[in-house]
Amino acid sequence: MTILRLSHVELRVPDLELATAYYSEVIGMIETGRDSARVFFKCWDEHQHHSVVLTMEPTHGLNHFGFKVTEADDLDHYQERLEAAGVAVRRYAADEWAPGHGTSIRFALPSGHEMELVYGMQQVGNLLPQTNPPPRPMGLVGIAPPRVDHLFLTAEEVDTNTRFLVEHLDFRLTEQIVGDDGFQIASWLEVSHRSHDIAFITGPNQGFHHFAFWVDGWNDLRNAADACVYHGVNIEMNPTRHGVTRGQCLYFFDPVGNRNEMFTGGYWVDPGSEPITWTEAEMGRAMFYYDGVVNQQFLTVHS
Amino acid sequence: MTILRLSHVELRVPDLELATAYYSEVIGMIETGRDSARVFFKCWDEHQHHSVVLTMEPTHGLNHFGFKVTEADDLDHYQERLEAAGVAVRRYAADEWAPGHGTSIRFALPSGHEMELVYGMQQVGNLLPQTNPPPRPMGLVGIAPPRVDHLFLTAEEVDTNTRFLVEHLDFRLTEQIVGDDGFQIASWLEVSHRSHDIAFITGPNQGFHHFAFWVDGWNDLRNAADACVYHGVNIEMNPTRHGVTRGQCLYFFDPVGNRNEMFTGGYWVDPGSEPITWTEAEMGRAMFYYDGVVNQQFLTVHS
Amino acid sequence: MTILRLSHVELRVPDLELATAYYSEVIGMIETGRDSARVFFKCWDEHQHHSVVLTMEPTHGLNHFGFKVTEADDLDHYQERLEAAGVAVRRYAADEWAPGHGTSIRFALPSGHEMELVYGMQQVGNLLPQTNPPPRPMGLVGIAPPRVDHLFLTAEEVDTNTRFLVEHLDFRLTEQIVGDDGFQIASWLEVSHRSHDIAFITGPNQGFHHFAFWVDGWNDLRNAADACVYHGVNIEMNPTRHGVTRGQCLYFFDPVGNRNEMFTGGYWVDPGSEPITWTEAEMGRAMFYYDGVVNQQFLTVHS
Amino acid sequence: MTILRLSHVELRVPDLELATAYYSEVIGMIETGRDSARVFFKCWDEHQHHSVVLTMEPTHGLNHFGFKVTEADDLDHYQERLEAAGVAVRRYAADEWAPGHGTSIRFALPSGHEMELVYGMQQVGNLLPQTNPPPRPMGLVGIAPPRVDHLFLTAEEVDTNTRFLVEHLDFRLTEQIVGDDGFQIASWLEVSHRSHDIAFITGPNQGFHHFAFWVDGWNDLRNAADACVYHGVNIEMNPTRHGVTRGQCLYFFDPVGNRNEMFTGGYWVDPGSEPITWTEAEMGRAMFYYDGVVNQQFLTVHS
Structure with missing residues (x-):
């Protein structure tokens, strides 16, 4: 009875063609489907039908x-x-929400974010053969991360969301920033034994801070940054390390305003491990370990 | 009801002091305990009491x-x-087999290897504080891998062992080398969603090929190789890539003859994924992707 | 008749013990000499007696x-x-300016910076044997760069300084930032066939922006940043790429206010190559390729 | 009066089309010219007309x-x-030997190798603009090294060749392997202040061991090895380190039998530095630092 990992994000984009060009050519994802208002993408090493869905809407x-x-x-x-526990749950049959999508249940977090659990998404294979495969395909374009990694959201009450995920969905708290008054400012949770699969920071309910792709190492962050500049993509934070998770990262925006991260590193964590706590005084270090401060934009720009 | 990951290996060493010096100073593990015939070690980022146990015996x-x-x-x-399923199981109480060891059950694989499942080993903390930790301790010595990773054993009937782990212990087959006659020459299995936690290759029953430590990247393999030469350790295979797992690796021997690997890379694998198959003709590529051949020593030297 | 490379910098430090502790333990240089008001240092792979000299003075x-x-x-x-050409030159005999120092001539650049050419500094060997050496010493502390790399100064008239170095000292211009009005805002020059050995940016005469150490790669910049935070050193700019030189860099300050850089990358340049020009509109990109902007501190803080 | 660096190699190839395909698509060089029996190539970051010339001949x-x-x-x-000194010298006018080639002089080393000094080769630009250039071009194919690096030849009398280059051409000896009887088994020499530009090992006169391309780091060696396997190129030695030069390397063969190396690392060396000596007992370590032995093929296969 376990949740495995982040499966997909559905992003709002006011300009579907522009965003499609970006996720295809800059991120280097593979388009796997399209209907009137949506485009479906997967990363090259993902086997499932989609991990990013772009939906045409007036806002991002x-x-x-x-x-x-x-x-x-x-x-x-x-x-x-x-x-x-009194949570309203809606169930979708396979292919009901979208072709290729699996069976799923949807519900709202206390913060109002709509979350889904999904099983049985259509398997379309990664870009490698199942017999004698090379380590990666040749001819990938853009940054070409192998898969999506995690999600970072804002919530008015981080601790309420954290408790919800722990109690009802068996997530485990790995790290947190706790204010001097004991208030949980931010929390990182995992189901995959990696340092985090989802995280929350204090901010508006239903707020979206960023989602992250996995890349294989520190060198890939430099190459990703080079690719961003080449494609005219605005880099918000050049390659650095998080204090939380020890991971290394690069932040930038898609052309309609959704923040993307390239992430690598982190650690293995056993269930039952004691969470790591960052104090309010070290919050800057927790977020960006080298700067030791968080710039205002990073804390306030979300959607 | 799940098995998490490799917990520990108990190695035979005919020279306990020599092997202790090696695992302390070359590998850079932390000694956590010692009795008359045994020394206990953990890697710096492991929280549990031991992951390598050296036991004084006439052979390695x-x-x-x-x-x-x-x-x-x-x-x-x-x-x-x-x-x-008719498998004899012996249960140990906490601390019975060794101080700091958890509760466990032991049984033999079809190949005769003695396997244990363990719960509740003493938690001794990694070398970092739980509040505002740096990404790693300063002053580590030797190679200093953060944790153990996987195990590679020889068995007369790889497929029997594979089936045993899948049917009784919920391991999942990720990759295999299959002979032209359909014989399973080697198999890789996981419980941790990473490319492998244990693997078998055709050879003598109860045979030990190597166990591996995790390192964080390709650069660490070069640094590990430098450290090996500095300490006079015999490198068997300099930094290269496996075809199987896509991982990158370095092989060398401890001073009493047990093969060690430093490993990094690999991929995330969902349960239910179709295993990757390597054909007999590509066996060399499967093992050592750059050489394309396996040297005779690698196939025949084990213990 | 050629100038080889940057030999050394003499820094003013108001707190000699504090600065000595920093260059020894954080940078990881080797102390090679000391007199009443000065401490002499070299990097581990340098053979000459000193490449950084700290001199006790009220300012940095x-x-x-x-x-x-x-x-x-x-x-x-x-x-x-x-x-x-009418430039006043003072000559020093060997050991006259300092024990271990070679024969030298000193003169002022048009910007008032005091420059020296030196020959025959005492050779003290790097930390490796001349017979069968390992690739690096074990037990280095701190960041431990192998050598100094280049120097970055401010001048009211960058073009006058540039012309001086080209005409009288055979330096070659590799890159420049040119204002829309044709004014040379900044210039990079080399004598070593690498992308730069010295550079100037518009600012006060006699101004010191930073000097740089060489490190061997992008990974070393991350490790250097980790070491900075560990030692409480203020990082000004986390690992990034320059547009100019294509190099990668990390900036931080010594405890008395002198800016240090760790630098890697760049390219080989033949004499006679056409210089690369950056336009004023792309000045941010020229300096910090990922950010695309230069923060105010970087342009205004110098000494 | 100085020699700068390796300019070019002219290779014999029995199959011009096959070799052209290899240097274009696997190495990723740019074809810059062609006549009836020759094809001219340069690396992407080289400005000169050619650095590799393939000439159709029955042998490699x-x-x-x-x-x-x-x-x-x-x-x-x-x-x-x-x-x-009694050496016969032949002079070529610009474009005489080949279109785009500069003025040159040719002469034989004591080992019979034909060496040239060249000036004024046609400048064709690298693949980047001279104004506001990105750090590298997008869309490079294959391994895409930025430039050629050095050359390794065999000679019956290494010391005679070494002396010739030092006395007549101002090369400087950086490292050597010296037999127990004082015989110079191999020598490394530089003109560029890098660890070597040319090297000799005892073997047949006029023998060609390999030439090397420069790559920017250890990660590029792994990527180069991946590209080799992808293109079916035979890797002779997977990524490793040399004892001599501390450099890191990868060896493989072009399709007609000429050995190629990808090389990175090394160190800066001042003129007047004392050469490093490797003893005969450590010859394996000198060549391949991790293996500590040189396989027979590496010592005997040349052309």
Whole structure:
């Protein structure tokens, strides 16, 4: 009965063609489907039908995000637990929300974010053969990260969201920033034994800070930054290290205003591990370990 | 009900002091305990009491290895399944086998290897504080890998062992080398969603090929190789890539003859993924992607 | 008749013990000498007696810098040319300015910076044997760059300084930032066939912007940044790329206010190559390729 | 009066189309010219017309190699010195040997290798603009090294060749392997202040061991090895480190049998530095620092 990992994000984009060009050519994702108002993408090493869905809407931001469960009946299990806790759950049949999408349940976090658990998304294969594969395809374009990694959201009450994910969905808290008054300013949670799969920072409910792609190392962050400049993409934060997660990162925006991260590093974490706590005084270090401060834009620009 | 990851290996060493010096100063592990015939070590980023145990015996090789389970009653669950399948299981109370060791069950694989599942090993903390930690401790010595990674064993019947781990212990096959006659020459299996946690290659039953430490990147393999030469350690295979797992690696021997690997890379794998198959003709490429051949020593030297 | 490379910088430091601790333990240089008001340092892979000299004075900044010439009579050659151009030259005998220092000539640039050409500094060996050496010493502390690399100064008239170095000292212009009005805002010059050995940017005469150490790669910049934070050193600019030189860099300050850079990358340049020009509109990109802007501190803080 | 660096190699190839395809698509060089029996290539960051020339002949190997001089009259200077020493020198006018080639002098080393000094080769620009250039072009194919680096030849009397280059051409010995009987087994020499520009090892006169391209770092060696396997190129030695030069390297063969190296690392060396000596007992370590032995093929296969 376990949730595996981040499955996908559905982003709002006011200019579908522009955003499609960006996720294809700058990020280097593979387009796998399209309908009147939506385009579906996957990263080269992902086997499932989509991990980023662009939906044409007047604003940018996040419509919903999905986590993948291990077994079909994990959906029943979590639906039961959520409904027992008074959470409204909507179920989608396979292909109901979109062609290629699996069976799923949807519900709202206390912060109002729409979350999904999904099983059985159509498998389309990565770009490598199943027999004697090379380590990666040749001819990838743009940054070409192998997969999506995690999600960072804003919430008025971080601790309420954190508790919700821990109690009802078996996420585990790995790190947190705690104010001098004991207030949980930010939290990082995992289901995959990696340093985080989702995180929250204090801000407006339903707020979207960024989602991240995985890259394989520090060198890939430099190459990604080179690719951003080449394509005229605005880099918000050049390659640096987080204090939280020890990970290394690069931040920039898609052309309609959604923040992207390229992330690598982190650590393995066993269930039952004691969470790491960052104090308010070290919040800058927690976020950006080298600068030691967080610029105002990073804390306030979200959607 | 899940097995998490490789927990520890117990190695036989005919010269305990020599091997202790090596695992302390060349590998850079932390000694956490010692009794008359054994020395216990952990890597700097591991929280548990030990991940390598050296036991004084006339020969080198592997006495047993352990995987960590998530919950205490996972031990009951797997004991039941194993016994239902006719497998003899011995249970150890906490601290019974060794101080700091958790509760565990032991049993033999079809190949005769002694395997353990363990829960509740003493937590001793990694070398970092739980509040505002730096990304790594300063002053580490030797190669200083953060943790152990996986295990590679020889078995007369790889497929029998593979089936055993899949059916009774919920491991998942990720890659295999299959002979032209359909014979499974080697297999790689995971429980951690990474490319492998244990692997088997055709050879003598109870044979030990190597165990691996995790390092964070390709640069660490070069630094590890430099450290090996500095300390007079015999490098068997300089930094290269595996075809299987896409991982990158370095092989060398401890001073009593146990093969060590430093490993990095690999990929995330979902349960239910179709395994990758390497053909016999591409076996060299599967093992060492750049050479395309496996030298005879690598295939024949084990313990 | 050629100048080889940057030899040394003499820095003013108001707190000699504090600065000595920093250059020893954070930068990881080797102390090679000391007199009442000065401490002499070299990097581990440098053979000459000193490349950084700290001199106790009430302010921080640069007292003078030296370039190494190839042959003893290069000093005569350049003295003659400088004096023929009306430049006052002072000559020092070996060991006159400091024990271990070579024979040298000193003169002022048009910007008032005191420059030296030096030959025959005492050779003290790097930290490796001359027979069967390992690739680097073990047990280095701090960042441990192998050598100094270049120097960046401010001048009211960059073009006058540039012309002086080209005409009298055979430096070659590799890159420049040119204002829309044709004014040379900044210039980069080399004698070593690498992308730059010295550079100037418009600012006060005699101004010292920074000097740089060489590190071997992008990974070393991350490790250097980690070491800075560990030692409480203020990072001004986390790892990024310059547009000019294509190099990668990290900026931070010594404890008395002198800016240090760790630099890697760049390219080989033949004499006679056409210089690269950056326009005023792309000045941000020229300096910091990922940000595309130069923060005010970087342009205004110098000594 | 100085020689700058390796300018070009002229390789014999029995299959011109096959070799052209390889140097274009696997190495990723740019074709800049072609006549009935020759194809001319340059690397992307080289400005000169060619650095590799393929000449159709029944065997593989090296026809001649050229070093670039700084000034036009360096040719006269070296011609005079060589002729004074009894060395026959042939002079070529610009474009005489090939279109785009500069003025040059040719002569034989004591080992019979044909060497050239060249000035004024046609400048064709690298692949970047001279105004506001990005750090590298997008869309490069294959390994895409920025430039050629050095040359390794065999000679019956290494010491005679070494002395010739030092006495007549101002090369400087940086490292050597010396037999127990005092015999110079191998030598490394530089003109560029880098660890080597040319090297000799005991073997047949006129023998060609390999030439090397420069790559920017250790990661590029892994990527180059991946590209080799992808294109079916036979890797002789996977990424490793040399003891001599501390450099890191990868060896493989072009499709007609000429050995190529990708090289990075090394160090800066001042003129007048004491050479490093490797003893015969450490010859394996000198060549391949991790293996500590040189395989027989590496010592015996040349052309």
